[in-house]
Amino acid sequence: MRYLIALLFSCLTFLAHAQMNEIIITKGVDKPIKIAIVPFAWSGGRIPEDIPSIMRGDFRFSGQFEAIAPERMLSFPRTESEVHYRDWKILGAEYLVIGSLTFQNGRYYASYEVFDVVREKRLMSLASVNGGEANLRDIAHKISDEVYEKITNIRGIFSTKLIYVEAFKRPQQYRLILSDIDGARQRPLLSSRFPILSPVWSPNGQRVAYVSFESGNKPSIYVMDIATQRRQQMTSFKGLNGAPAWSPDGQKLAMALSKDGNPEIYVMNVLTRELRRVTNHFAIDHEPSWSIDGGSLFFTSDRGGKPQIYQVSLATGQQERVTFDGDYNARGRVSPDGKSLVMLNKRPGSNYHIAAQDLKTGNLRVLSETTLDESPSIAPNGAMLMYATRSGGKGVLAAVSLDARVKMLQPPRQGDVREPAWSPFF
């Protein structure tokens, strides 16, 4: 009987995981790289998390890989001597990952090796990661990051995190949620009966700035230390306090305030709270974000009749319009390499989409095909971005690669999901 219950339980958890990891790839690369991640050698009993299965999810999530299902594998090699390349060539696998897991003094130790099936040689020699039971997913993501970087030469983002707002109706509630990038391990950081808006990670990944109404009936900008969840109110000006953005050195916050009559861009020193006004125009200036060098700000303004993105130099105050394609361009964010500006774009007669503009040539590329897209947030490796969209009447998260070749939708959560913020590397 006890056995039966255990079995039932493991089936249930399996189902729960299967559902959670079901990211729908709506468009992948033409020829994904095939990778085989073999179940790890393990002599103990049931483990709370299946590391190879999490890794397969990671590689699928990248959109560039196809992970071979374990049911199709002809053998489960545990060591290099057990690897028969022929078994893997038949499946078309280009890379093979094998590993083992051991448990000692309350810690799990995972070691793994990577083989290049095509060249029939070892690609990555035995490496090891360890952690407690709560860190099994971290171990899996860490291995995925290492293997991904070895194969693609691009730093992996599987260990990065996501913060987003989830909104519930009846009773109305807003939650600020921290989760793994694959949607697992959702943890509420803050709950409120009033809207929570515009979460952004500090560059060191330890703090988050956001806007909420928690101090009364007007919006204020807060900074929360993620580890302790201790909050600090940064602004309480009359009117609007919105759209915080960290400077690249993490010492300043750009924001939009209407304390002087109408919304303008300001920069605040986080430590001294010293405030400096950057724009001055009777039109609305909003949604500031920093250039890579921290020397200028991009912001949205309707001073030209329609919302467009402008750039202002902090040293000279010189302002310049940046976007010209479309009758609506807002919420600009620069990619980590500083080459593209990602924004919310609308062309006449079309829907709101996420687009990327090459800052040098001015060429604009529309990235998303979903409807009512909003709030793009770029991955720290610059390869992908996450945004909020609507699917089946619900706010969900979607991701697209910056070259528009890979597109995916995350499964719906309980509430409406909005405003994803992709963390920096930790």
Add this chain to the structure above:
Amino acid sequence: MFKLFLAVAVFVAAPVLAQVRVVESSPRGVNSSGVAQPQYAEPANSDVYSQIRALQEEITSLRGMLEEQTHEINKLKQLQLDNYMELDRRLSGGSRPTGSPDDSSTTSSVDTSHSSEPVGSVDDNRTEKEVYDAAYDLLNQRDYDAATREFKSYLNRFPQGLLASNSCYWLGKIANQNGDLEEAKNWFAKLISNYPEALKVPDAKYDLGRVYFNLGNKNEAKAIMQDVAGGSSDAARLAKKFLRDNF
């Protein structure tokens, strides 16, 4: 988000404007508009207020037009410069035979690359592949005007590039799509005569045949279709079908 914000802002801004408290903490910077924050302490009546609103709207729309036209002018200036450089390149390298390279042609090509380099590197130092990919992406997004510009810039910079024949082909296709049959004809003909070895030649011939047909030049169309139909390419299959259907 911005829209919502706008609605709220107007709502919030209205009473604020009426009371007027202009705090000019940092007058630096925004010199571009030159329009001072309205300072009407007690609006005599709502008329003044609505007039100001109307003027502000007028100014923003004029500003928008000015920004867009400045942008257009800058683009045109750049294009003119590009065209001039291209002309210069052609004139200085014009006498060079297109075929076998000899000593004089190599020196002249070195000269031209020198003369065009300053501009080329300032404005565009993308690789051959990057220029082509950008153009091809634009084509995929159906932004034909921009794609045309990019393919032309590819041809200007890499007339003997690996993808020059493909660029001609897509330019022909775009012109055809835009209904500019003469232009389409020129691009396909250019491909066939300049890059006779290119993989796209059968496709270009087939498309050229169709252009001739649509221009009413049935004899040319038939001749070229028969030429293509002799091969074993996909274009040959299409050409056979075209001949069956139309002749």
